[in-house]
């Protein structure tokens with residue numbers, strides 16, 4: 001008898017193979033109470049283990065970068081940074097010198113970091129807590145003399161686990177993984193991100209899968225639908241094999257679209273660009289078919305820095321990004337520091353409500369030193385790539401709430417360009433529409449903007465009064481709420497009436513159903529996470545602009561809420577994933 005279970009879809013694809021249950025190696029039950037040697041020796045042993053863990057993780061980062069991509073390799077670079085954190089060394093060494101065993105000192109120190117992450121209640125940050133556990137277990141295993149290599153199946157298998165750490169995922173050769181199913185975890189966990197990068201189907205939060213799984217029983221996994229069948233019947237097996245073939249064909253079809261431009265079935269162009277936050281993201285963005293970048297999150301380029309990057313350093317990075325997208329537009333968002341994106345080199349006073357405080361353009365205007373340096377580096381980068389086959393510079397200001405802020409920002413840009421002795425012809429200057437007052441004031445803003453890019457992540461946060469970092473309210477607020485669609489339409493109209501093009505660069509742009517609706521509202525460009533580009537490109541090429549227009553019109557006129565609006569759009573646009 002087969003057992004059907006469902007979980008959360010974490011990586012597309014479908015496959016059937018024998019189960020390989022990855023048993024957790026319970027390191028936490030093996031911690032010695034007392035130190036094995038004198039505090040001095042224990043401290044040496046501890047620091048040695050931290051260094052070895054760091055070295056192993058850097059090696060793993062290189063291996064993963066080769067097999068899955070640079071961006072995925074960075075997951076382990078970040079893990080290596082955890083292991084190399086001086087605060088971790090300080091905390092653990094202090095405990096060891098007070099007589100605690102090295103193993104317990106490590107567990108205690110990681111717990112302190114972990115509490116900070118879990119307390120944030122954000123799904124994304126909570127997922128980072130699992131990453132911390134992964135590094136902690138590696139250090140403890142090294143101290144206990146256990147292998148850090150992990151188990152691996154002998155044949156190609158469906159890997160089943162309570163929770164899969166990124167290093168467990170990366171230590172099994174990809175050719176041995178048919179699919180991944182975990183009992184806990186979230187689609188934003190690094191193990192899920194790795195599965196997507198490796199092209200392995202995955203279902204997470206699949207309650208009951210361990211209890212239902214016996215050694216070597218076959219498991220069928222549909223990663224797009226989030227369905228898992230333990231011990232499938234011949235019919236169920238045949239169905240999953242058909243799904244696998246369909247998915248493979250789909251992968252090939254999508255790959256074939258790589259160099260095709262984004263457009264609707266009737267030939268109306270819709271630029272499909274990639275959001276990037278690192279130079280390392282460029283090759284994968286190009287590979288996914290990204291037509292330039294509609295959002296370079298410049299604050300992420302310097303996230304590891306303790307001191308502000310110099311103009312020269314910034315110029316070099318910006319020029320390299322422009323070179324990465326020959327012939328396309330590259331929209332550099334000036335640093336959006338503050339609230340959920342603090343930067344160590346920008347000191348700020350504590351705030352009661354950081355999301356409503358000094359962030360984005362507000363902070364830049366109060367810190368002209370930083371702002372001018374960045375703008376100077378951007379115009380110099382443009383000069384540096386002049387005559388090369390590079391991307392076109394566009395500059396965008398974040399969190400603009402009033403036309404006055406836009407004017408002030410433009411004045412700074414003009415003054416920097418004058419000092420540099422360069423003109424700004426050909427440099428598009430735009431604003432992010434991510435504050436309700438910006439959306440309502442779009443007509444006024446459009447008079448001095450070349451483009452708008454709607455940041456739905458923050459726009460939803462501020463429209464619905466839901467903290468985007470608070471998981472407890474994550475289900476409130478949706479771009480498909482009919483009134484939000486109506487608001488977006490008014491922003492597009494205001495932009496177009498003033499010859500400004502309008503894009504969307506929030507996460508929602510990467511959802512094929514939302515993308516169809518946005519095109520129906522007249523949006524000209526969609527910028528999204530690179531993995532979403534092929535599906536969105538494919539969906540739009542199957543739809544005419546009128547179909548999109550009529551569908552979104554029907555949603556605005558007839559749907560009661562976002563759920564109704566999604567159902568209606570999916571039905572009309574044929575974008576349901578099921």
Ligand code: PEP
Pocket residue numbers: 295297336434454455456457458459505506507
């Ligand atoms: C947004 O707010 O939608 C956006 C794209 O910017 P970020 O997510 O970086 O705040």
Ligand code: MG
Pocket residue numbers: 398434455457458
């Ligand atoms: Mg934003």
